Amino acid sequence: MNFPSKLIEDAVTEISRLPGIGKKTALRLALHLLKQNEAVTQALALSLTHMREQIRYCRNCHNISDQEECSICQSHRRDKTTICVVEDIRDVLAIENTNQYQGLYHVLGGVISPIQGIGPEELNCETLLNRVSQGEVSEIILALSATMEGDTTSFYLSKKLRETGVKVSTIARGIPVGGELEFTDEVTLGRSILTRINYSQE
């Protein structure tokens, strides 16, 4: 594309660096901002730089936070004996939105992926083991994606955590609520039979 202005070309280039945004969408967004009041662009630019410069990560769970400790770790209402291990901050938000979990979190910052060159050293595994070794924790819930990488990470962590003697569990894999049996893939259906829930024991 031949831009009539260097200013808009720069803006389009920068916007299209964002994931999932191509040149055409970037141009649409840039022209949208040009049509809006100048304050809209200023607010956007300011909020981005403020976020990037001032954001901090909780020293316990690596969740994003405005302070040294995130609001979940600081809260007196949370159950400090349970830690839910998740891949990234979006998963914390997703689980929080369910209102079903009252424990703490631990954000790994990714999953083990040899293809992308991510090993356990690149993740927040060490700090998780440190937290467990302090003795207050009784259960670790592994809430990682049901993918090859997620399963590898779960396997690695459960092996490491076994040495500490803490109870390790993983979130249930099965057919989603509202899902129909005939449209569920074989692996999921097979697993959901193997890990069936015994009504009489509940």
Next chain:
Amino acid sequence: MNFPSKLIEDAVTEISRLPGIGKKTALRLALHLLKQNEAVTQALALSLTHMREQIRYCRNCHNISDQEECSICQSHRRDKTTICVVEDIRDVLAIENTNQYQGLYHVLGGVISPIQGIGPEELNCETLLNRVSQGEVSEIILALSATMEGDTTSFYLSKKLRETGVKVSTIARGIPVGGELEFTDEVTLGRSILTRINYSQE
């Protein structure tokens, strides 16, 4: 969504003001920026504010420009007797990319849309008539969308321009190149027969 940080909440709110971007995508973009180097966010924020603050519109054709006159209006290679009227700047870029047009442009800044409260006064119609009245222009090509609003605008402009005596044309409507006859809608096909091109006269 309950955000653990006011900073990220602000950023997500501002990003999701952009068209076609919801809260979930905004959060994904914000977290992407957090994972990148600080310079990426700075470059993005800076390019946006620079664009918004410093961009100018060509005094002749209302195209975006870094100077008082855009590069197309300034160019000595362009045919100053033809003006192509388009809805917005993206259309200029689209036509420029075809390499088929050597005249000048006139950016209306929209089309007449009574539903959205956009009348001819909100568009750059007056300046178009002024340009024509200066006498140098011999043909106006209306290149507006083939929608109700586009057609209304074309009709309005052709009526206004008829008084000036300038030749007014519109871009051809017909089946797209590569399009198959049987999948073309009736209106397009009907029009393409009515406005057929006479090979013997060419």
